[in-house]
Amino acid sequence: LPSTQDLNADRTALLSLRSAVGGRTFRWNIKQTSPCNWAGVKCESNRVTALRLPGVALSGDIPEGIFGNLTQLRTLSLRLNALSGSLPKDLSTSSNLRHLYLQGNRFSGEIPEVLFSLSHLVRLNLASNSFTGEISSGFTNLTKLKTLFLENNQLSGSIPDLDLPLVQFNVSNNSLNGSIPKNLQRFESDSFLQTSLCGKPLKLCPDEETVPSQPTSGGNRTPPSVEGSEEKKKKNKLSGGAIAGIVIGCVVGFALIVLILMVLCRKKSNKRSRAVDISTIKQQEPEIPGDKEAVDNGNVYSVSAAAAAAMTGNGKASEGNGPATKKLVFFGNATKVFDLEDLLRASAEVLGKGTFGTAYKAVLDAVTVVAVKRLKDVMMADKEFKEKIELVGAMDHENLVPLRAYYFSRDEKLLVYDFMPMGSLSALLHGNRGAGRSPLNWDVRSRIAIGAARGLDYLHSQGTSTSHGNIKSSNILLTKSHDAKVSDFGLAQLVGSSATNPNRATGYRAPEVTDPKRVSQKGDVYSFGVVLLELITGKAPSNSVMNEEGVDLPRWVKSVARDEWRREVFDSELLSLATDEEEMMAEMVQLGLECTSQHPDQRPEMSEVVRKMENLRPYSGSDQVNEAD
Numbered sequence: 001l002p003s004t005q006d007l008n009a010d011r012t013a014l015l016s017l018r019s020a021v022g023g024r025t026f027r028w029n030i031k032q033t034s035p036c037n038w039a040g041v042k043c044e045s046n047r048v049t050a051l052r053l054p055g056v057a058l059s060g061d062i063p064e065g066i067f068g069n070l071t072q073l074r075t076l077s078l079r080l081n082a083l084s085g086s087l088p089k090d091l092s093t094s095s096n097l098r099h100l101y102l103q104g105n106r107f108s109g110e111i112p113e114v115l116f117s118l119s120h121l122v123r124l125n126l127a128s129n130s131f132t133g134e135i136s137s138g139f140t141n142l143t144k145l146k147t148l149f150l151e152n153n154q155l156s157g158s159i160p161d162l163d164l165p166l167v168q169f170n171v172s173n174n175s176l177n178g179s180i181p182k183n184l185q186r187f188e189s190d191s192f193l194q195t196s197l198c199g200k201p202l203k204l205c206p207d208e209e210t211v212p213s214q215p216t217s218g219g220n221r222t223p224p225s226v227e228g229s230e231e232k233k234k235k236n237k238l239s240g241g242a243i244a245g246i247v248i249g250c251v252v253g254f255a256l257i258v259l260i261l262m263v264l265c266r267k268k269s270n271k272r273s274r275a276v277d278i279s280t281i282k283q284q285e286p287e288i289p290g291d292k293e294a295v296d297n298g299n300v301y302s303v304s305a306a307a308a309a310a311m312t313g314n315g316k317a318s319e320g321n322g323p324a325t326k327k328l329v330f331f332g333n334a335t336k337v338f339d340l341e342d343l344l345r346a347s348a349e350v351l352g353k354g355t356f357g358t359a360y361k362a363v364l365d366a367v368t369v370v371a372v373k374r375l376k377d378v379m380m381a382d383k384e385f386k387e388k389i390e391l392v393g394a395m396d397h398e399n400l401v402p403l404r405a406y407y408f409s410r411d412e413k414l415l416v417y418d419f420m421p422m423g424s425l426s427a428l429l430h431g432n433r434g435a436g437r438s439p440l441n442w443d444v445r446s447r448i449a450i451g452a453a454r455g456l457d458y459l460h461s462q463g464t465s466t467s468h469g470n471i472k473s474s475n476i477l478l479t480k481s482h483d484a485k486v487s488d489f490g491l492a493q494l495v496g497s498s499a500t501n502p503n504r505a506t507g508y509r510a511p512e513v514t515d516p517k518r519v520s521q522k523g524d525v526y527s528f529g530v531v532l533l534e535l536i537t538g539k540a541p542s543n544s545v546m547n548e549e550g551v552d553l554p555r556w557v558k559s560v561a562r563d564e565w566r567r568e569v570f571d572s573e574l575l576s577l578a579t580d581e582e583e584m585m586a587e588m589v590q591l592g593l594e595c596t597s598q599h600p601d602q603r604p605e606m607s608e609v610v611r612k613m614e615n616l617r618p619y620s621g622s623d624q625v626n627e628a629d
């Protein structure tokens, strides 16, 4: 049985960590003899089993001798701090670790081999640090590993063939090269962006281009030279007649495909969106068409044609403006940059028309897909626009859709974002409610809620006057792993009030907000509360039945007694819940109601909302997944 002595050893270790890396651990009440009530510390059977200190301003190196004592630790989250130096070697003593989240720090050096002795590890996130060296084949010792995130580091060399039960994997934005090993080819290209890797799911490697790869038995990749010689042998066996047949077949097949494509192209020109080749548009459309044409016609030429006109000098971009910038301006340390011409050449489709303009999806190449927002009604001088957009571009948080670049001229303002493949929360909740829709469980919903709350909290932490102004479920976008990212932040202050149509925000806007341009943090909290209630009830705030009755979503929820919530309020998809999940959901409803208090002063700050949610759902976020798996 664990003794108090063990807990004392845990306490001493935590105090050493505190004096080494500081941050908000200085708020711990160290007069308490037990560390179990300190923020971020969780105990079981009188031992510290989880330490979660995400984004609490820890900084500096972690000395050796701390983790040697925390032997019962199962979850360690120190993500989003400013920790530096190499990882302490005595991490290996915490041999019970299941979940290790160290992303978003400044750790450097090689990933230490001792890590590979943590044989119980299920989730490992070392992304967004400065780790160097190669990805060791030692990872194969982690036989229970389901998540491995190594993106945004400086890792080099090739990737070993990791035969692990991984379900999440990412090595993007590293200096990796060579071919993607067989066991990792099942992941999508997003897992390998901004590297020099090749092979499935990316482009073929040079050695594969001439020789199609053969399925191999036993899981080992046959060396290309062997594949090549086997292939040659097979080819030699074909008779002249067979070859002639194949050639004729190919020619006829090709002619048929061309014919079908021509017919399809004709039909498609009337459809809502289509891929376009900008070079043809440049000649056909020297004028800059407006948004209306772009959407009404369902074509995408306007985004490209307008910018094309700017580039070719046909448009009015440089008039009265001095020389036009004619360049995409990238933010931060984006390694994969492209120019305006690439963007124009990209095939694109209309995603939708929003408050601030029209959004397009542009596919630059097999791995680079972006969302381009063409802003309308920007009524400010270029200098002011640039200053404001620079502030937006400087926002950097895992729960915000990153603004990668912008283009501006007098007549054209384009914003380039990462494309979010799973669309918006609104589409996820309300799109395709019929048969065939996989139900959204509470785990996914609550993770989305916490992610969105963290994104908004980050925005609010940038200054008391920084707010979003347009929080709603269609502005919460999702990654493939259903991590939430808040989009459209900073735009409410950029566009003219004619663009901020109040009807679009129906149901989300706080009662005191009359001028959509005068946004406030407490207004955001209200809108967030509505999103929270939307997530739990599955009801859109613009729900016509409620609106006809003159009640909005918060009022409707308030009108139902708490002991009726399960039957009346919770989305019917969520009814087969464990008792603790039900309790958690009820607490979230309560939080949603607090956020939507009529009086702004009665609403909590976003930081408090996040804290409450994290207490409710201890294994929260993209990194904090149920230990059971």
Ligand SMILES: Nc1ncnc2c1ncn2[C@@H]1O[C@H](COP(=O)(O)OP(=O)(O)OP(=O)(O)O)[C@@H](O)[C@H]1O
Pocket: 351, 352, 353, 354, 355, 356, 357, 358, 359, 371, 373, 401, 417, 418, 419, 420, 421, 423, 424, 470, 474, 475, 477, 487, 488, 504
């Ligand atoms: N980065 C992105 N990745 C994927 N889809 C996006 C992205 N940005 C916007 N969209 C989608 O494009 C469509 C239009 O988005 P947009 O933000 O312009 O309008 P909205 O969200 O409907 O309204 P509003 O502008 O008032 O917020 C929406 O369906 C949205 O989900």
